[in-house]
Amino acid sequence: MEQRGKVRGDYSEEEMDLRRGPWTAEEDFTLINYIAHHGEGRWNSLARCAGLKRTGKSCRLRWLNYLRPDVRRGNITLEEQLLILELHSRWGNRWSKIAQHLPGRTDNEIKNYWRTRVQKHAKQLKCDVNSKQFKDAMRYLWMPRLVERIQAASASATAAPLPSYASGSYHLADSGSFGQPQNMVNSQPTPENSSATVSASSDSLNHNQEQCYAAAADQISYGGDQQSMTNQIDYFNQGLDFNSQWMDCGEDNLWDVDDMLFLQNQFNSNV
DNA sequence: AAGAATCACAACCGCCGCTAA
DNA sequence: GTTAGCGGCGGTTGTGATTCT
Structure with a gap:
């Protein structure tokens, strides 16, 4: 033995x-x-x-x-981030299984991405990565934001077809339903659509971000502990104005986990 | 400029399941 | 049925690079 x-x-x-x-x-x-x-x-x-x-x-x-010749290296694209979040929410730490749906990516790379980025953000939010709170934040804030960024990148790039799961599966108007992206298995990003890579933006707030946060705060009314972060579904689904305000603040200020941190603080301050 | 802190990722470790002998 | 060996997986660590103070 x-x-x-x-x-x-x-x-x-x-x-x-x-x-x-x-x-x-x-x-x-x-x-x-x-x-x-x-x-x-x-x-x-x-x-x-x-x-x-x-x-x-x-x-x-x-x-x-x-x-291995077919191993993909470099930044995890927005599409891949979205897919990782989606698949992890379904399968948990089944890295090899998740990697099967990201051609060229290894389980080790995905695991590292999760540990270095996602868990870091959970830590920033002062909550456990497996907590409902953080899962809600991912599902109702982070993932929709990724979808928007993917769509924005696709729209601005060319009139070429959208990446498969960015083009029709994660409709923000689908009443909060974030089911399995269609054609997910065939969703390998191409050099053409993978240009929108992970932004290396700082975690600290700059002036524009603070202005955005202030604008968002005006429009987000937390009613107290009976309202959870899941209420953000409505904002996304209704396409409220504050979304476009965020978008106007420039690429670096798109909703990121910093925003979740802000929302979390807002939530806590109203409890 | 230099040391400290943090990040990113390659590599290792231990466990488990499968299979052939 | 038991044992030995191997491959695969998820967790963890080590370390060079980068950023911060």
Whole structure:
């Protein structure tokens, strides 16, 4: 039986000979070359036969997450963000399953995205990423906002067809129903429609943002603890004016999690 | 300019399920 | 039925890069 629960440092002589840590260009080349000639799979024997002083697991991971020719790298697009949020709300931390619907993206990349971005925002909101509060914020604020940004990007780009799930599935007027995007599986973003990438905007507020927040605050009336953040569905679905006010503030000021933080503060201050 | 803090992501670890012997 | 080995998965860590103070 394979040894389980092995303590760090408790390695056999053969294992001690194994390399760990970052892969070198030479190792990458060796692995690529070997797989090109012999195919992938049977990772332990592959590692041995290729002459790599790595575990089979390490070779497999390096190939799947980095060296595979069809692996997509770079910013997670708005479309992909939306899809990740949608699929995670359905399946939870089933990263590999989610990755199957994002061609070229690895489970590791999606997992990292979730942990570094999404969980960070939950932390900012001072709530658990699995809490209903945060899920509501995602579902009724963040995701609709993403849809709008995708639609705006598509409209401004060309008269070309919208990305499949941005074009008809997440209608803001669908009375708050955010069901499964149609054609989701075939929704691989293309270079043409993936130009709207994750904005690296600062979390701090600038003057324009503050003005936007003030404008939004005028139009959002929190009646107290009986009103939850889910009330925002109505604002999105009715296409109220404050949406366009936000849009007028420029690309950097589109509704982001900063906005959720603002709403959260508004909510708390009225409780 | 420099040190601290934070971010992003590659890589590792341990567990689990499957399968062949 | 049991065991050994492997692949896959999700969680976690290490570290270089970037941003902040």
